[in-house]
Amino acid sequence: MNPHEESRCENCIIRELNALRSLKKEELKAISDSKVSRTIKKGESIFKEGEKLNGVFCVRDGVSKLSKLSENGKDQIVKIASKGEVMGQRSLIAEEAANLSAVALNDMQLCFIPKENFTESLSKNPEFIQALLKNMAHELKMADDVIVNMAQKTVNQRVAGILLYLDTHFGTDADGYLSLVLSRNDIADVVGTATELCIRTLTKFKKEGLIETEGKRIKISDREGLDQLWEGV
Amino acid sequence: MNPHEESRCENCIIRELNALRSLKKEELKAISDSKVSRTIKKGESIFKEGEKLNGVFCVRDGVSKLSKLSENGKDQIVKIASKGEVMGQRSLIAEEAANLSAVALNDMQLCFIPKENFTESLSKNPEFIQALLKNMAHELKMADDVIVNMAQKTVNQRVAGILLYLDTHFGTDADGYLSLVLSRNDIADVVGTATELCIRTLTKFKKEGLIETEGKRIKISDREGLDQLWEGV
DNA sequence: CGTGCGTTTGAGAGGGGTCAAGTTGGGTGG
DNA sequence: CCACCCAACTTGACCCCTCTCAAACGCACG
Numbered sequence: 001m002n003p004h005e006e007s008r009c010e011n012c013i014i015r016e017l018n019a020l021r022s023l024k025k026e027e028l029k030a031i032s033d034s035k036v037s038r039t040i041k042k043g044e045s046i047f048k049e050g051e052k053l054n055g056v057f058c059v060r061d062g063v064s065k066l067s068k069l070s071e072n073g074k075d076q077i078v079k080i081a082s083k084g085e086v087m088g089q090r091s092l093i094a095e096e097a098a099n100l101s102a103v104a105l106n107d108m109q110l111c112f113i114p115k116e117n118f119t120e121s122l123s124k125n126p127e128f129i130q131a132l133l134k135n136m137a138h139e140l141k142m143a144d145d146v147i148v149n150m151a152q153k154t155v156n157q158r159v160a161g162i163l164l165y166l167d168t169h170f171g172t173d174a175d176g177y178l179s180l181v182l183s184r185n186d187i188a189d190v191v192g193t194a195t196e197l198c199i200r201t202l203t204k205f206k207k208e209g210l211i212e213t214e215g216k217r218i219k220i221s222d223r224e225g226l227d228q229l230w231e232g233v
Numbered sequence: 234m235n236p237h238e239e240s241r242c243e244n245c246i247i248r249e250l251n252a253l254r255s256l257k258k259e260e261l262k263a264i265s266d267s268k269v270s271r272t273i274k275k276g277e278s279i280f281k282e283g284e285k286l287n288g289v290f291c292v293r294d295g296v297s298k299l300s301k302l303s304e305n306g307k308d309q310i311v312k313i314a315s316k317g318e319v320m321g322q323r324s325l326i327a328e329e330a331a332n333l334s335a336v337a338l339n340d341m342q343l344c345f346i347p348k349e350n351f352t353e354s355l356s357k358n359p360e361f362i363q364a365l366l367k368n369m370a371h372e373l374k375m376a377d378d379v380i381v382n383m384a385q386k387t388v389n390q391r392v393a394g395i396l397l398y399l400d401t402h403f404g405t406d407a408d409g410y411l412s413l414v415l416s417r418n419d420i421a422d423v424v425g426t427a428t429e430l431c432i433r434t435l436t437k438f439k440k441e442g443l444i445e446t447e448g449k450r451i452k453i454s455d456r457e458g459l460d461q462l463w464e465g466v
Numbered sequence: 467c468g469t470g471c472g473t474t475t476g477a478g479a480g481g482g483g484t485c486a487a488g489t490t491g492g493g494t495g496g
Numbered sequence: 497c498c499a500c501c502c503a504a505c506t507t508g509a510c511c512c513c514t515c516t517c518a519a520a521c522g523c524a525c526g
Contacts (some may be wrong), residue, residue, distance in 0.1 A: 068377065068378075068381045070381050070382075070384075070385035070386070071385075071386075071464050071465045072385055072386070072465050074385055076380065076381040076384050076385055078377050078380050078381065079377075090370050090373055090374065093366055093367060093370040094367060094370035094371055094374065095367075096374070099374045099377055099378070100377065122363075123359075123363075126356075126359050126362065129359065129362045129363065129366060130355075130356075130362065132366060133326055133362060133365060133366050133369065134326060134327060134328075136366065136369040136370060136373060137323050137326040137327035137369060138327055139373055140323055140369060140372055140373050140376060141323065141327065141329070141332045143373060143376035143377060143380065144301065144311050144312075144332055144333065144376060145301075145332070146380050147309065147311055147376065147379050147380055147383055148301045148303050148309040148311065149303075150380060150383040150384050150425075151303075151309050151383050151424075151425025152303035152304075152305055152307055152309055152425060153303070153304075153305070154513075154514095155513080155514070156513095183472070183473090184472075184473065184474090185472075185473095191384075192383075192384025192385060193514075193515085194514075194515060194516075195472090195473085196473095196474085196475085196514095196515085196516080197513090197514060197515075199473065199474060199475085200474090200475085203474080203475090215473095215523090216472085216473085231304050232304045232305050387481075387482090388481080388482070389481095416504070416505090417504075417505065417506090418504075418505090426482075426483085427482075427483055427484075428504090428505085429482095429483085429484080429485095429505095429506080429507085430481090430482060430483075432505070432506060432507085433506090433507085436506080436507090448490095448491080448505095449504085449505080
């Protein structure tokens, strides 16, 4: 195997974005030898809640939604994972089945890192654990904030919120449209409401001059306005 | 200082309930020498969101609510911490200000462990980090579940949910009333609704024979019924 | 050229928020 | 011990938000 191959973990830049950056040369080599790179097409499932994971998935390119099915039969999107993020680590750490399902929102490139490599580093590399710990601490804060927003903000505010989130995290294309295009249904699943209400909110925003739309693509025309809405002014 | 004193960490049973159980003898001694035991009365504040914490609080007795103020001016209770739980560790790990405020729900006994001791063990004791990591992983799962419930369940269901939670986590007294007594306002803040609606829901439950009340105390008379409500049957 | 999925709009019912007005109950000072 | 007071609790009324069912529309794909 060619050690200079681009697909080798030692040479992967993505690593710098997450806790895997703390891994040592030998660990990376071991992972590189056993990891599996995979291409996932838009809409395909990566893993499902309740499934026992035997490794983690490092997102090399593309975006995935992490959702959970509620008892009322509706999906709730809890998190959106993109380049550099590692999916499934929580389950492996807690030694539990996956709590969320992961589905690709567009074409993705993933690296699957087997459980053994992950737990090996987990038990032997203190810096790696530290990095992971810090990562989880951050995720926990985010989750707490989401709880507050879900409980206290209206659908209007939450829709404004996700538009702002998509803008700051994924940016816009040349025409100013949000780069990450979600279906109305997915937006509704993030916001935690019915698709119809989500659509109505968007048309209302359009009427008020906050956004423009072209098909399912959305352009933010008044960020200030959305910000104020989000903050409840 | 008497090493057999009950207040010494080495002899503290509470420790077994959390990640501190992984600490070594010397670490415990060091902590014991610098820790501060504190008594907090019902309603008193332990720390506030935005505050820089210089240590963690180990709950030796009593119960605390961890809440966050939403922009609309209402408090959202995110978590209820009781005997054996450690408050503030997330902030210290992430090296951030506190994201939540902690207020005592009844009289409490706390041990304050200075930042230095905590971070010292954090950087030197792999077992301790592992335990912490697992703990955070579990909290993260809980938080994700709360997000789904907040987004997808009705107020009725969420009120039923917290009653069941109080029952399983804090039990009942001799008369069958829930041991942990919350004000209607606190219940509303957990559920994420207005106090009035919370009260109305409770009176409805009473009319339906699911619960009985005496003052602010609540007795569950039909656990099955609440379970079914919670699960959306 | 249909067929199916995603999107959009309408209308009605019920849930939930809010304001305002009582009521209770526990604590305090006389 | 009683009277008082304040905070917590309770209830009513009203209106807006949100959910749901239903139907029409567009677009892509076979």
